[in-house]
Amino acid sequence: MQGVFPSVIVTCNKAGEPNATTISQVFYVDETHVALSFQFFNKTIRNVRENPKAVVQIMCPQTLRAWALEVEFDHSETDSELFEQMDMQLEAIASMSGMSGIFKLQAADVYRVKSVQVITYN
Protein backbone atom coordinates (compact mmCIF):
# COMPACT_ATOMS: atom_id res chain seq x y z
CA MET A 1 0.00 0.00 0.00
CA GLN A 2 2.78 2.40 -0.94
CA GLY A 3 1.05 4.12 -3.84
CA VAL A 4 3.57 2.98 -6.46
CA PHE A 5 0.91 1.24 -8.55
CA PRO A 6 -2.55 2.76 -8.74
CA SER A 7 -5.05 0.46 -7.11
CA VAL A 8 -8.47 -0.36 -8.55
CA ILE A 9 -11.83 -0.12 -6.81
CA VAL A 10 -15.11 -1.52 -8.10
CA THR A 11 -18.34 -0.28 -6.54
CA CYS A 12 -22.00 -0.61 -7.47
CA ASN A 13 -24.88 1.80 -7.03
CA LYS A 14 -28.22 0.69 -5.64
CA ALA A 15 -29.63 0.40 -9.16
CA GLY A 16 -27.06 -2.29 -9.89
CA GLU A 17 -24.64 -0.35 -12.11
CA PRO A 18 -21.01 -1.27 -11.40
CA ASN A 19 -18.27 1.36 -11.51
CA ALA A 20 -14.54 0.67 -11.88
CA THR A 21 -11.83 3.24 -11.34
CA THR A 22 -8.24 3.66 -10.26
CA ILE A 23 -7.43 5.11 -6.85
CA SER A 24 -4.21 6.72 -5.79
CA GLN A 25 -4.10 5.65 -2.18
CA VAL A 26 -5.09 2.63 -0.08
CA PHE A 27 -3.93 3.17 3.49
CA TYR A 28 -3.49 0.44 6.11
CA VAL A 29 -5.44 1.39 9.26
CA ASP A 30 -5.45 -1.84 11.26
CA GLU A 31 -5.96 -5.59 10.73
CA THR A 32 -9.57 -5.16 9.69
CA HIS A 33 -9.69 -1.66 8.16
CA VAL A 34 -8.20 0.27 5.26
CA ALA A 35 -8.75 3.89 4.32
CA LEU A 36 -9.15 5.27 0.81
CA SER A 37 -8.51 8.86 -0.15
CA PHE A 38 -11.58 10.92 -1.00
CA GLN A 39 -10.26 13.65 -3.28
CA PHE A 40 -13.14 14.51 -5.57
CA PHE A 41 -16.86 13.92 -5.17
CA ASN A 42 -17.16 11.18 -7.75
CA LYS A 43 -19.20 8.09 -8.54
CA THR A 44 -17.22 5.88 -6.15
CA ILE A 45 -17.97 8.23 -3.27
CA ARG A 46 -21.66 8.34 -4.20
CA ASN A 47 -21.94 4.58 -4.74
CA VAL A 48 -20.49 3.48 -1.40
CA ARG A 49 -22.86 5.80 0.40
CA GLU A 50 -25.76 4.08 -1.40
CA ASN A 51 -24.32 0.55 -1.28
CA PRO A 52 -21.28 0.13 1.00
CA LYS A 53 -19.96 -3.00 -0.75
CA ALA A 54 -16.76 -2.66 -2.78
CA VAL A 55 -13.73 -4.62 -3.93
CA VAL A 56 -10.24 -3.12 -3.98
CA GLN A 57 -7.25 -4.55 -5.80
CA ILE A 58 -3.78 -3.77 -4.46
CA MET A 59 -0.36 -4.87 -5.69
CA CYS A 60 3.00 -5.06 -3.94
CA PRO A 61 5.55 -3.07 -6.01
CA GLN A 62 8.43 -5.32 -4.94
CA THR A 63 6.95 -8.78 -5.53
CA LEU A 64 3.97 -7.92 -7.80
CA ARG A 65 1.78 -10.07 -5.57
CA ALA A 66 -1.77 -8.81 -5.76
CA TRP A 67 -4.78 -9.07 -3.50
CA ALA A 68 -8.48 -8.43 -3.87
CA LEU A 69 -9.92 -6.93 -0.69
CA GLU A 70 -13.65 -7.28 -0.25
CA VAL A 71 -14.52 -4.21 1.80
CA GLU A 72 -17.48 -2.30 3.14
CA PHE A 73 -17.59 1.48 3.61
CA ASP A 74 -17.70 2.32 7.31
CA HIS A 75 -17.21 6.05 7.89
CA SER A 76 -15.40 9.17 6.74
CA GLU A 77 -12.83 11.23 8.66
CA THR A 78 -11.76 14.81 8.01
CA ASP A 79 -10.06 15.87 11.24
CA SER A 80 -7.97 13.05 12.67
CA GLU A 81 -4.47 11.63 12.85
CA LEU A 82 -5.42 9.20 10.08
CA PHE A 83 -6.43 12.10 7.84
CA GLU A 84 -3.10 13.87 8.50
CA GLN A 85 -1.08 10.72 7.76
CA MET A 86 -2.97 10.10 4.53
CA ASP A 87 -2.62 13.73 3.50
CA MET A 88 1.17 13.52 3.85
CA GLN A 89 1.38 10.24 1.94
CA LEU A 90 -0.90 11.57 -0.79
CA GLU A 91 1.39 14.55 -1.29
CA ALA A 92 4.30 12.15 -1.78
CA ILE A 93 2.29 10.05 -4.27
CA ALA A 94 1.23 13.19 -6.15
CA SER A 95 4.80 14.39 -6.37
CA MET A 96 6.01 10.99 -7.58
CA SER A 97 3.34 10.79 -10.29
CA GLY A 98 3.52 14.40 -11.48
CA MET A 99 0.13 15.21 -9.97
CA SER A 100 1.18 17.83 -7.41
CA GLY A 101 -1.53 20.44 -7.06
CA ILE A 102 -4.15 18.07 -8.48
CA PHE A 103 -4.48 15.59 -5.62
CA LYS A 104 -6.05 17.14 -2.52
CA LEU A 105 -7.42 15.04 0.28
CA GLN A 106 -11.01 15.91 1.21
CA ALA A 107 -11.57 13.01 3.58
CA ALA A 108 -10.22 9.64 4.65
CA ASP A 109 -12.90 7.07 3.87
CA VAL A 110 -12.54 4.09 6.19
CA TYR A 111 -13.62 0.63 5.01
CA ARG A 112 -13.99 -2.61 6.95
CA VAL A 113 -12.12 -5.49 5.30
CA LYS A 114 -14.44 -8.50 4.99
CA SER A 115 -12.11 -10.87 3.13
CA VAL A 116 -8.77 -10.97 1.35
CA GLN A 117 -8.08 -13.07 -1.73
CA VAL A 118 -4.64 -13.57 -3.22
CA ILE A 119 -4.51 -13.09 -7.00
CA THR A 120 -1.84 -15.23 -8.61
CA TYR A 121 -0.67 -15.69 -12.18
CA ASN A 122 1.97 -18.33 -11.51
Place this chain on the structure above:
Amino acid sequence: MTQLELTEFTNAGGLAIALGTRNSELQPAFVRGFGISLRNDGKALSVFISKTQAAQTLANLKENGRAALVAAHVGTLTTRQFKGAYVSHTDVGESDLPSVEKNLTEFIAICAKYFGEQMAAQFRAFNIFPLIAVTFSIEDIFDQTPGPGAGKKIN
Protein backbone atom coordinates in the same frame (compact mmCIF):
# COMPACT_ATOMS: atom_id res chain seq x y z
CA MET B 1 -14.41 10.84 -27.77
CA THR B 2 -14.14 10.41 -31.51
CA GLN B 3 -13.84 7.03 -33.18
CA LEU B 4 -10.22 7.85 -34.01
CA GLU B 5 -9.41 8.72 -30.39
CA LEU B 6 -11.15 5.55 -29.25
CA THR B 7 -9.15 3.44 -31.68
CA GLU B 8 -5.87 5.15 -30.77
CA PHE B 9 -6.50 4.65 -27.05
CA THR B 10 -7.44 0.99 -27.29
CA ASN B 11 -4.57 0.22 -29.70
CA ALA B 12 -1.87 2.17 -27.87
CA GLY B 13 -0.73 -0.63 -25.58
CA GLY B 14 0.65 -0.07 -22.11
CA LEU B 15 -2.78 -0.21 -20.51
CA ALA B 16 -3.52 -1.40 -16.99
CA ILE B 17 -7.00 -2.89 -17.30
CA ALA B 18 -9.63 -4.02 -14.82
CA LEU B 19 -13.11 -5.34 -15.50
CA GLY B 20 -15.74 -4.72 -12.83
CA THR B 21 -19.01 -6.61 -12.45
CA ARG B 22 -21.46 -7.32 -9.64
CA ASN B 23 -23.65 -10.17 -8.42
CA SER B 24 -27.36 -10.24 -7.52
CA GLU B 25 -26.57 -8.97 -4.01
CA LEU B 26 -24.79 -5.95 -5.51
CA GLN B 27 -21.40 -7.26 -4.39
CA PRO B 28 -18.82 -5.93 -6.86
CA ALA B 29 -16.12 -8.17 -8.34
CA PHE B 30 -12.88 -7.48 -10.13
CA VAL B 31 -10.70 -9.20 -12.71
CA ARG B 32 -7.54 -7.95 -14.38
CA GLY B 33 -7.47 -7.58 -18.17
CA PHE B 34 -4.37 -8.08 -20.33
CA GLY B 35 -5.56 -6.36 -23.48
CA ILE B 36 -8.61 -4.85 -25.13
CA SER B 37 -9.87 -4.75 -28.70
CA LEU B 38 -12.73 -2.89 -30.36
CA ARG B 39 -15.47 -4.93 -32.01
CA ASN B 40 -18.46 -4.22 -34.21
CA ASP B 41 -17.11 -0.93 -35.63
CA GLY B 42 -16.34 0.42 -32.17
CA LYS B 43 -19.76 -0.36 -30.72
CA ALA B 44 -18.39 -3.14 -28.54
CA LEU B 45 -15.21 -3.91 -26.67
CA SER B 46 -13.49 -7.21 -25.92
CA VAL B 47 -11.28 -7.57 -22.89
CA PHE B 48 -8.84 -10.45 -22.54
CA ILE B 49 -8.80 -12.03 -19.10
CA SER B 50 -7.08 -15.05 -17.65
CA LYS B 51 -9.37 -18.10 -17.63
CA THR B 52 -8.15 -19.11 -14.18
CA GLN B 53 -9.49 -15.85 -12.72
CA ALA B 54 -12.69 -15.59 -14.77
CA ALA B 55 -15.31 -17.65 -12.90
CA GLN B 56 -16.93 -14.96 -10.75
CA THR B 57 -16.88 -12.39 -13.54
CA LEU B 58 -18.55 -14.74 -16.00
CA ALA B 59 -21.16 -15.80 -13.46
CA ASN B 60 -21.99 -12.15 -12.76
CA LEU B 61 -22.18 -11.25 -16.44
CA LYS B 62 -24.46 -14.19 -17.26
CA GLU B 63 -26.70 -13.23 -14.35
CA ASN B 64 -27.13 -9.48 -14.94
CA GLY B 65 -24.92 -8.44 -17.86
CA ARG B 66 -23.55 -5.19 -16.44
CA ALA B 67 -19.88 -4.43 -17.11
CA ALA B 68 -17.57 -1.54 -16.20
CA LEU B 69 -14.02 -1.58 -17.53
CA VAL B 70 -11.28 0.84 -16.53
CA ALA B 71 -8.16 1.15 -18.67
CA ALA B 72 -5.27 3.39 -17.60
CA HIS B 73 -2.17 4.07 -19.66
CA VAL B 74 0.68 3.44 -17.22
CA GLY B 75 2.91 6.08 -18.81
CA THR B 76 0.56 9.03 -19.27
CA LEU B 77 -2.11 8.02 -16.71
CA THR B 78 -4.77 8.78 -19.32
CA THR B 79 -7.67 6.71 -18.07
CA ARG B 80 -11.02 5.75 -19.57
CA GLN B 81 -13.96 3.79 -18.20
CA PHE B 82 -16.25 1.87 -20.55
CA LYS B 83 -19.68 0.76 -19.41
CA GLY B 84 -22.05 -1.56 -21.16
CA ALA B 85 -23.87 -4.86 -21.40
CA TYR B 86 -22.37 -8.33 -21.76
CA VAL B 87 -22.54 -9.80 -25.25
CA SER B 88 -20.48 -13.01 -25.19
CA HIS B 89 -17.25 -14.69 -24.22
CA THR B 90 -14.99 -17.01 -26.20
CA ASP B 91 -11.54 -18.51 -25.99
CA VAL B 92 -8.94 -16.09 -27.35
CA GLY B 93 -7.98 -17.00 -30.88
CA GLU B 94 -4.84 -16.35 -32.90
CA SER B 95 -6.26 -13.10 -34.29
CA ASP B 96 -6.44 -11.52 -30.82
CA LEU B 97 -2.97 -12.48 -29.67
CA PRO B 98 -1.23 -9.48 -31.32
CA SER B 99 -3.45 -7.11 -29.27
CA VAL B 100 -2.48 -8.87 -26.06
CA GLU B 101 1.18 -8.99 -27.07
CA LYS B 102 1.28 -5.29 -27.93
CA ASN B 103 -0.41 -4.24 -24.73
CA LEU B 104 1.89 -6.31 -22.56
CA THR B 105 5.06 -5.36 -24.44
CA GLU B 106 4.30 -1.64 -24.02
CA PHE B 107 3.20 -2.13 -20.43
CA ILE B 108 6.40 -3.96 -19.49
CA ALA B 109 8.59 -1.44 -21.36
CA ILE B 110 7.05 1.45 -19.39
CA CYS B 111 7.43 -0.46 -16.12
CA ALA B 112 11.08 -1.14 -16.94
CA LYS B 113 11.64 2.56 -17.67
CA TYR B 114 10.07 3.82 -14.44
CA PHE B 115 10.56 0.95 -12.01
CA GLY B 116 13.52 -1.02 -13.31
CA GLU B 117 14.23 -4.18 -15.22
CA GLN B 118 13.65 -6.44 -12.22
CA MET B 119 10.00 -5.46 -12.03
CA ALA B 120 9.62 -5.86 -15.80
CA ALA B 121 11.06 -9.37 -15.54
CA GLN B 122 8.54 -10.25 -12.85
CA PHE B 123 5.70 -9.12 -15.12
CA ARG B 124 7.10 -11.22 -17.96
CA ALA B 125 6.98 -14.25 -15.67
CA PHE B 126 3.20 -13.94 -15.20
CA ASN B 127 1.42 -16.99 -16.54
CA ILE B 128 -1.80 -15.45 -17.88
CA PHE B 129 -2.76 -18.12 -20.43
CA PRO B 130 -5.21 -19.45 -21.40
CA LEU B 131 -7.11 -16.23 -22.03
CA ILE B 132 -10.74 -15.64 -22.83
CA ALA B 133 -12.24 -12.66 -24.62
CA VAL B 134 -15.21 -11.10 -22.84
CA THR B 135 -17.20 -8.80 -25.13
CA PHE B 136 -19.64 -6.13 -24.04
CA SER B 137 -21.45 -3.33 -25.85
CA ILE B 138 -20.09 0.18 -25.26
CA GLU B 139 -22.91 2.30 -23.88
CA ASP B 140 -20.94 5.04 -22.14
CA ILE B 141 -17.32 6.19 -21.96
CA PHE B 142 -15.97 8.32 -19.12
CA ASP B 143 -12.73 10.23 -18.71
CA GLN B 144 -11.13 8.98 -15.52
CA THR B 145 -7.70 10.54 -15.83
CA PRO B 146 -6.75 11.61 -12.29
CA GLY B 147 -7.89 15.16 -11.62
CA PRO B 148 -11.03 17.22 -11.08
CA GLY B 149 -12.39 16.28 -14.53
CA ALA B 150 -12.45 12.58 -13.69
CA GLY B 151 -15.89 11.08 -14.16
CA LYS B 152 -16.92 13.26 -17.11
CA LYS B 153 -18.88 11.39 -19.77
CA ILE B 154 -17.11 11.71 -23.13
CA ASN B 155 -19.18 9.78 -25.68
